[in-house]
Amino acid sequence: MKKSLLAVSISVLLASCVSTPEQSAPGNTPSNGQVKDWVEVAGALGEQESRLACNNESGSKAHSAFCDLRIFHIMTEAFIDGDADKGFGDGYGTSHHRGDLAGVTQSLDYIKASGFNAIWLTPIFHSVPMDGQDVWADKLDATGYYASHFFEIDPRFGSMDDVRHLVEEAHARGLYVFFDGVFGHFKNNASDYPSPSGHKLSKGGEPQTSIGRQAIYPQDLDFFKEVATYWIKELKIDGWRLDQAYQVPVEFWPELRAAVEEASRSVTYENNEGEMVHPLGYMVAEIWNDAGYITETGYGTDETPALYSAFDFPVRTAVVQTFGSDKEGNHGRPATHLANAMEMSVNYPDHAMPNLMLSTHDVPRFGNLLKRAQLTDYGSEEYWARHRAAMSFMAAYSGPLTLLYNEETGARTEGFIQPVDDDICAMKGLCDDHVGRISGRNDASELSEDEAALRHYFNQLMQLRNDYPALSRGARTHIHSDDRIYMDRKDLDDSHLLYIVNASADDVLLRVNGSAIGSSGSLVDLMHDTEVVDEQGIYTIRLKGFESRFLNIESATDIQTADGQVSMIADDMARCDMPDAQGKGPLGKDMWVRGSYRGGNNFLATPDSRRFRYKGGNLYQVVVNEPRSTAFSFKFASDNWSPEMAVSRSAPVQLGTIQDMATASGYGTESSIVIPEAGEYVYSFRIDQAGRGGSLYVGRCQ
Structure with a gap:
């Protein structure tokens, strides 16, 4: 243990008495009926983190809106068949491959009611077939990630009128709309389709897959600046998700970002509250790598900011490995694994706004990963509890969030556990990198009781973030983490919240010193509307397996940190x-x-x-x-x-x-x-x- 002048800050003691009563309402989580351990929390482990843009109050109003984003991620070709005359009919994954723009528009009420305030569509620009292209090229066309004509909607998704109607209807419901910006590669025939102002794409880039090639910068910069600004001015979209953002050299992102910001300031639309507002101008980078590489290729430096937001792949990995499993089967990580991942944010510049997600269209769904690692079966109580735990961690995260379509209902790919042999998995739609692309659902009346309950729980969490901005924009103090328990305090203005989650299947009884969390009064459970009352400065909180709590600190005080360690210079x-x-x-x-x-x-x-x-x-x-x-x-x-x-x-x-x-x-x-x-x-x-x-x-x- 740490050698310290103080009593140890965190200790786990075997408890002979397991009959201590609960101090708050039980959650709907699995439990073996045994409280195996006491966990005593006497001092906070971390200092307040208020450096990043979504952990302080220094950002602009637009940047605050970035931090509050709750994005519903739609794989357009796989989602909803809204028009029988549209759709690709083939693609990667197990869906019907009949998704279209009409299907997205018909789903907006469902999306809003699920707790989201934005949608991101995978690419919808025209992927023009080439002479003699094979079935694999047809499947790639359905993804949209190798477009030919960046200024035309693919007719298999719909028309310009269809997408205009979609954006207007989304805005009328208070939903932002983000397109997918593939500015680093394109289909081989893309140079045949110039921009409205006459810019043409290069022809000598490195090959990408069998039908595409990589962009060349700065040669292709003006073309993609026109793409990025055209759709903002034409449709009033609110920004871009940036596919494989590392393919664009980082020194060109400031110019692309500035163009998006300028275009967003040049137009307005009427939102759901009858206000005339500018498009949001949000851009988020996809860079599958560690925090240092994300900074080098996406964020840039404090002195020369490139992009302001990128997906937080390091924390996402820790979340799935702790509450579930990654696709390689790595699971059962302790709650300290979450704390370690959160520490990596020191590699980001101050302007960074990481965006946390649970699954994407490129990986197996969380539910399938649970089955693959043999953690639980679909439909078991633990299956839903692990989803709730992961969702709760997202809800407590400072910064924007993204959830893949139908993950709010715990969806999974039927019958899929291990990947099928590589020679045939792509044809069957069962490769790991696209198996999550199942058919979408947008009718709440067709959900099972458990699916509806999880969607309701997610909606509650998102409403909590809306009502308590300390969750999405608050400074974070790490209080405690061990094998099972993770605990943070979030602070913004006069709002002070405590987030706790149990990352194990066992019940845990917490004894929390009020000075460790900075509280001298009652704690109000925001999900259950119950109180946890201190007894002589100690709070006793029982957490069932995979249960989480969001507690409002009614009387906030200074936090006592677990400092005072002896300097070991003489050793x-x-x-x-x-x-x-x-x-x-x-x-x-x-x-x-x-x-x-x-x-x-x-x-x-x-x-x-x-x-x-x-x-x-x-x-x-x-x-x-x-x-x-x-x-x-x-x-x-x-x-x-x-x-x-x-x-x-x-x-x-x-x-x-x-x-x-x-x-x-x-x-x-x-x-x-x-x-x-x-x-x-x-x-x-x-x-x-x-x-x-x-x-x-x-x-x-x-």
Whole structure:
């Protein structure tokens, strides 16, 4: 455990008495009927995070609207067949492939009633068939991601009148509309279709799939600036989701973004409240990678901002691995895994507004991932509880949210668990990267009782975000995380909320010190309208498996952090000048700091600058020159991953503190570290006699 002048801030004690009464209304979650542990929370683990654009009040009114977005993501060709004369009839995935613009328009009331305030359509521009193209090209055409004519609606989706009607009807209901901006690649025949002002696309870009090629910048910049602004001026759309945004060199994003912002200021439309407003001008980047790469290729720097928003793939990965599973089957991660992922935001510039999602059209749905990992069967109580837990974490997240169509009802692809053999999965629609593209549903009366209940729960969460902007735009203080419990406080103006979620199937009884959360009065459960009353400054809260709570702090006070750790400068683990000893020590092999830092090749590299040297007395050390403030995940591991170790229970590193170290076997069991400023840091670990644990230390060299 951490060596501290104070009592330990977080402790888990085996409880012999399990009959302590609940202090608040039970939730509809699975429970084994046993309270196995007390969890005592005596001080907050983190400091207030108010740097990013959706964690403070410094942004513009438009940027506040960005943070409040709740986007319904529609795979256009797979969604709803609203016009029998439209549709592709073929495509990737298991849907009817008859989706069209009329079907989206007919679904707007359902979307609004589900709790969303925006829609994102996958590409609807004309993918003109080429002579002799094969069935695979036909399927790609249905996705829209290899368009030919960027200034014309694909007639298989509908007409310009159809899309104009859709946008107007959405705006009349208070729904923003985002198109899909594919500005980095296009179909091979796209150069045959110039823009209205005469710009033509390049012909020499790198091949993309069998029918496309990559854009060339700056040669194609003016063409795509015209695309980005044309549809805002013509239809008053509210912005763009940016497909594979890394394909556009980051230095060109500021000019594209500025063009979108200028076009949005040049036109207005009447919203659902009868006000004349400008289109929102929101742009969100798709960059499947870690936080550092997302910054390098999307956000840019504080000095030269590129894009303001990008999907938060690192946190999304942690959410599915904690409450469910990723597509590789990595699951069962502790709640500290969520805390570690949230730490990575230090890699983002101050203007960043990460957008959190649960599933996309490119991965299996959350429900199918639960089945694949053999966590629960479809329709079981736990199936719905795990969905609710993941949704609750999204609701407590500062920044915009995106949910794939029908994920609000816990939809999954029927009969799909493992991917079908690669040779035939694409033809059957059962490859991992498109199996989630099922037929859409927009009739609430056809939902089962459980599906309707989950949709209602999601709607409640979204209404909560609407009523309490501290959830979407509040500064975050991380209070506590361990194997099962994750807890944050959110603050905005006079609003102070506590979010707690149980990431396990077991009941947990919390004893929370009021000073740890900054509360001296009652806590009001915003979902159940009940109170948690303190007894001599202690709140007792029982959480069933995968249950979450949103608690309003009625009388807010300052938060007591879990500080006061003893500086270990006198200990050999903290020295930066320890001489090397003979040999490789009791492990008999080289060890490295392996991680997601720059140059670490996402845990795969073993650079000599991060190789430990044996110092004697079971002590291993390496001094690293960290060139910048950063955050990353890591393990202490050999080249063949035996052994691999991290902070006990995958907890984050506390700089300047000796912490317990344990075996951290497998993907997702790493720890996180925040480097506050450039300088030399010593990484130390002392292995125990069994070679399976010990203690570790990371601190700034004096």
